[in-house]
Amino acid sequence: MNFTLLKELFAGFLRTRHIVRHFRRLALLETLAQTGVSRDLPSTLAQSLVAAAKSTPEALLRQLGSHADGLTEAQAEAVRTRIGANEVEHEKPLPWWLHLWLSYRNPFNLLLTLLAIISYLTEDMKATIVIGTMVVIATLLRFWQEAKANKAADALKAMVSTTATVIRRDLSQDAAPDAERYFGVELHVKPARRVELPIRLLVPGDVIVLSAGDMIPADCRVLSAKDLFVSQAAMTGESMPVEKFAIQRDASAINPLELDNILFMGTNVVSGSATAVVVGTGNNTYFGTLASRVTATDRAPTSFQSGVNKVSWLLIRFMLVMSPLVLFINGFTKGDWMEALLFALSIAVGLTPEMLPMIVTSTLAKGAVFLSRKKVIVKRLDAIQNFGAMDVLCTDKTGTLTQDKIFLARHVDVWGEDSDEVLELAYLNSYYQTGLKNLLDAAVLEHTEVYRELDPAKNFRKVDEIPFDFTRRRMSVVVAEHDEHHVLITKGAVEEILSVCTQVRHGEAVEPLTPELLARIRQVTNNLNKEGLRVIAVAAKELPPTQGTYSVADERELTLIGYVAFLDPPKESTAAALQALAEHGVAVKVLTGDNELVTAKICREVGLQQNGVLLGSDIERMSDEVLAEAVETHNVFAKLTPAHKERIVRMLKANGHVVGFMGDGINDAPALRTVDIGISVDTAVDIAKEAADIILLEKSLMVLEEGVLEGRRTFANMLKYIKMTASSNFGNVFSVLVASAYIPFLPMLPMHLLVQNLLYDISQIAIPFDNVDEELLRKPQRWQPGDIGRFMMFFGPISSIFDLITYAMMWFVFGADTPEEQTLFQSGWFVVGLMTQTLIVHMIRTPKIPFVQSRAATPLMVMTAIIIAIGIFLPMGPLAHYFKLQALPPLYFALLPLILLAYMGLTQVMKGIYVRRYGWQ
Incomplete structure (x- = not known):
């Protein structure tokens, strides 16, 4: 065996020996007994942080099984296997069974389940099966769609990974001294190297390098620092950055937030540089501990969610008023209170927008996937609607208006x-x-x-x-x-x-x-x-x-x-993008730290009309009232500090604008947190990417314009469902009230109402894929629950008119005027009710003439045809007796087109009146 091979074998032995020795020492920082720890933390974590701050760097590194040159890859992998990834608990995906429960657990499904139980107890197995099927389908649809949306969003987020600079060393660095001491063998030693790793891969003992703009990826102890200033506003509310040092100056400090050499996960470096060792990751961090306390608490609703909730409760309140009315009218007029209760519960189910969560989620998910193809990554699905509502875009100059190739x-x-x-x-x-x-x-x-x-x-x-x-x-x-x-x-x-x-x-x-x-x-x-x-x-x-x-x-x-x-030359596409944004009602304002002369020249070259330039020094002297007026009359702001940018954004929001901000630097982070929709790029500093709602893989205003259009398209499709549901439900309930008061039997059985509602809901699944008229994309769109209520009151009674015509037709033309003939009456109204509900989709999806001036997308057209076919098949086919329906005479199908055409014609006329009076959002 030659000497070279012998050296390599021995070096391998020393590496193995070193791995075993160090793996035994790999553990989290031991808990040391201290008194008076911070009330914000569990005592063990607070004690650990205090102990880490007061230890010498050498002792702390030994305790963590680490080294001044960091961990080896094998050591880091061993720790990661044992304690898990650097992720906070509430950021992990829900287990499937919990997600399934949450998909089921809403007032609408609980109401349906109650109705199914009552049907079972009254031995109405057919109704039980139909209702149960509706619950299962609604739950599984929502579960499947949200799971798919979450998977798509996770895949998109994975494309933008926040990284940390970690020092890694080679095992030969440890083997070399032993080889030289015992055998006189000199091994080739690889120097410690710096690598960029996703922050989820960090483990206690990792030595990291920090500089201005970096986000602190875990709880760390500073080993060396040079003019290191850290913003801890997210943790402590302090507006000013705090200087951190390599030593703990106050030996008596026992509150972790007062430690000079401890850095907390989620804070960010404002200036300076440092090396630090990770002492806590994931849930074993200050941030993770606080976050885990609110895991079970729902997040505060965004403006988008508030809008959806207001509309939902508008319909639910309407249900809570109308259902008892239906119950008492049918109970007193028919005498069968159990049947009246079932019918009233069916009305309640029909009035609930049980598909709204699924429609909203699927529409937003479809928008996110579309935007991903346009190199736009959506971190928060709700941000898509804010994209469409945005009417002011604040942007930096460098890399946005210019080529970013200095x-x-x-x-x-x-x-x-x-x-x-x-x-x-x-x-x-x-x-x-x-x-x-x-x-x-x-x-x-x-x-x-x-x-x-x-x-x-x-x-x-x-x-x-x-x-x-x-x-x-x-x-x-x-x-x-x-x-x-x-x-x-x-x-x-x-x-x-x-x-x-x-x-x-x-x-x-x-x-x-x-x-x-x-x-x-x-x-x-x-x-x-x-x-x-x-x-x-x-x-x-x-x-x-x-x-x-x-x-x-x-x-x-x-x-x-x-x-x-x-x-930094201007981009060739900038002028066209600015014009496109202006045509779609989005005003662009330039906020830059550069000087006004350079900014003015770039603005002239890209065709941005300047409405006055405001300098940071001018803003300093302005009161909020004066600045609120100035931000409306100026569109170029130069020589700004981060505080100036944030203040301008706050003033624009206070003036009623939906504001977007596009930035990629440390100085943009405060403004990104303040705006309605924060936009950054994949090359931005960590803290900017974390603060943003939208990440662009291409720093271009043209991409933003496409995002704005997709946001408006998404919102328009959601609004269609809400308008359809609100107006259709109102009309149906009004019709039921009239029928209950004057007809000696139920105009429709509870099962009929449930099947009709189920079929109508299934027809709505294709709405996220529908086309949107160009005219509806030209202006920003926002939630206006008051308009939806007015729309419901305006168009709901139209369907009731034709329901009453159908009552008259079934009563006088076909003689369905006794309890013995009620099945014929119910079958006739079932078909008309389902068709008018389905056609209202096409009538209300556009202010134009449907099928002629504006045609729905193919999936929606196909779904409409399928539901209409099923609606006719149920009373005419072999399943009619199962659903307590019966075949309708040929004359019915001769009169049916006349009713439907008249319904569509009157709706179109009323649309014209509504548009002239109120406009069409």
Whole structure:
């Protein structure tokens, strides 16, 4: 056996030995006894967090079975197998049996079940079977459709995964020391590497790297930090970011929220950088503990859900009034109270919109699947309707109006002349910074010729870094050149850089920054802005090599060196998209942190008519009342901070608008949380993606326009079902009241009502796939329960007129005027009632003439034909006696088309009157 093979075998043995040794130590942080823990947490979790904060990094890593260079892949997999994925309990899907129960558990199905039980006790097995079938079908339809919708939504969400940067090490890092110590064998050691992993794969002991924009993926202990500021607003309500450190400064702190070196799942990094070790995942986190307490509590309804609920209760209240009336009228006039009770319960069932949840869910799911084909991922199904209701879209400039392909166009000195020194300093700054690297840094680093010339690895050494934040709007790095001196290089927004400069470089000379020079500098930068260039200033300062750490206080008395100017050309599709949105009633407002000159030029190039530009400094001075007026009259807002964006959105919502916001940066997260519909992109920072309702795989306004149309199409189809159900139910109950008062027998048996209702509901399954008139897509649409009530009162009595005509026809033409002939009467009304209910679908789905000016989608047409055929087959076929129906005479089918055509004609005339008076949503 050769020596090389022997070394490999021994290395394998050491790896195995190390795995076994470390797997024994893999455990969650032990619970330590402490007193006075936070009342918000179970004592064990609070104690664990406090203990983690007070442990030394080395002791904590040992306790977690980890290492300064993180876990190996095998170790992480072993822990994950034992404790599960990093998921909060309430985010996991429901077990099928619980989902099935929830699909059944609604007032409508409970009412049907009660009716089935009464039918069984009265030995009416046929009614029991029919009612039971209706319950089973309604429950299974909802279960199947929601399961399919959830599966589609989960698949779409899986396309957008939030990741964390994790340090992974190779086993040879542990095997190497043992090999060298015992056998003198030197093994090849792979360095620890950084990998991007979905946050659900994180386990306790993982060492992660954090920078500005990252969401904290689990409860963590900070190991090292550089100017780390974290927003904990979601946990504590604090509006200002909190600085975190690698050590716990207050040894007496016992409340986890007061710990300086503990990071909580769900919060986000505002600025700075850090490494941290995961100490808790999933339900064993602060967030997970709080979330698990509300698992059994329903979420607060959204505006969309509130609209659906209001409509449902409108119909249910109507049922609670009408059913007792039917009961007492039939009980007193017919004398059979049990039959009257069954009939009243049947009326109650007929009035309940039992298919509404299924129609809503399937329509939204169909919209989500359609949008997925358009590269739009819907995280929350209800957001689709908000998409359609949106009338104001606020958007950033970069990457939305522009191509998001920034390139470095100019690198000039203070006077606007080309300068290689400016490019070199900007390159060093971008090369060494570890915070939030953006497209501007990427554009600078594309100049690889600068790297070859400077050779940073050989000639420079990074000393320290002062990360970017949105208050200073600049960032700095300190480098040592051949260890002779330190150079602080700062780049950022022009005004913010000028505020810390006292000198300017002109050629080889350095001059004081006088008011005259300041005016000339602003003239140069304004000229660059007018060309559509985004200008970043570069300044520097030489320092003696005596300091090891630097802070914001060192950013002073700098020398302005020059500017790097970037170009982000407008997208070719932007102008067409803006025009399309305008035609569909969506006003676009640009909210950007960039300066007003660049923003104005881009807006002109894409054809966005400017109605005045409002700056962040102007907004600072405005009261809410003044700003509420200003947001209506302006459509371009520049030099904004995150707080400005959020405030503008709040004012627009307060003015009654349904507001969408499209953003992808850290500074967009507050606004994304505030709007009615938050829109982000798959390349956005974690916190922006988490805050958004909609994720775009393509950052384009044209895609948004398609989303708006699909949202309106979805809403229009839901509204059809509600209008049909409301008007049809009202008409049927009115007809029943008249018949109950004057006819000596029940106009229809409870079983007839239930079968009719079941067939009608089945015909509605195709509504989510129906076409929508173009005219109904041009304006935003919202829930208006009052309009639905008016619609019900307006169109409901129309069907009652033809029900009364049918009564008269059956009574006088066919002689069905005695209890002995009631089956013929009931069969005649059953067919007319079912057909008018089915045809109302086509009459109310459009304000136009149905079948001529506006034709339903093929699935709905086919479903209508099938239900009509079944309605005629039941009394005429071999099953008639089973349903207590009988065959109708030929003359009936000669008169039937006349009734139906007259019904459709009168409905069309009334539609014209309604549209002229109230419009058609």
